[in-house]
Amino acid sequence: MNSVAHKTGSVLLAFLLLFSTLSFSMDMHFCGKMLVDYAFFAEASDCGMAMDDSQMADSGCCDDVEIVVLGQDHLEKTKAESVSGPRLVMVALLAKGLPILLEMDTRVAEPPFDDYSPPKLIRDLPVRHQVFLI
Numbered sequence: 055m056n057s058v059a060h061k062t063g064s065v066l067l068a069f070l071l072l073f074s075t076l077s078f079s080m081d082m083h084f085c086g087k088m089l090v091d092y093a094f095f096a097e098a099s100d101c102g103m104a105m106d107d108s109q110m111a112d113s114g115c116c117d118d119v120e121i122v123v124l125g126q127d128h129l130e131k132t133k134a135e136s137v138s139g140p141r142l143v144m145v146a147l148l149a150k151g152l153p154i155l156l157e158m159d160t161r162v163a164e165p166p167f168d169d170y171s172p173p174k175l176i177r178d179l180p181v182r183h184q185v186f187l188i
Contacts, residue, residue, distance in 0.1 A: 056153060077125040084117040 083091045083098040091098040103116060180186060 056156075059156070075125045075127075077123060079120060079122045082119045082121075084119065086115060 078094060081093050081096065081098040082089060083100055085101040085103065090101040093099075098118070101116060
């Protein structure tokens with residue numbers, strides 16, 4: 055049980071590290087308001103109506119849009135010596151206590167007094183003392 059949870063957690067953390075450091079770009083070419091071509095990690099091809107810069111500025115027919123998502127570039131390894139004091143105590147408590155919490159038996163035990171009847175009521179004490187729950 056613990057090895058499966060440990061391996062699953064390791065794989066999830068590896069994917070989290072991979073996707074947090076991944077960078078990509080998407081290039082789109084619009085002709086008017088219609089999307090003609092899009093490409094990941096490359097430049098999108100044009101629609102064949104290529105014009106020089108002076109004509110494109112006047113007509114505004116084609117438009118290139120580039121979306122760039124930058125990932126995290128700088129990662130640092132933490133050293134075991136840097137964890138000290140209260141953090142070290144918290145890590146030790148989690149390391150010792152978490153397996154105990156995961157192995158707890160969550161079944162509800164049957165009450166041992168099912169076979170016994172309650173005592174006979176001699177006097178109605180709430181009425182006698184006039185103590186009522188509202």
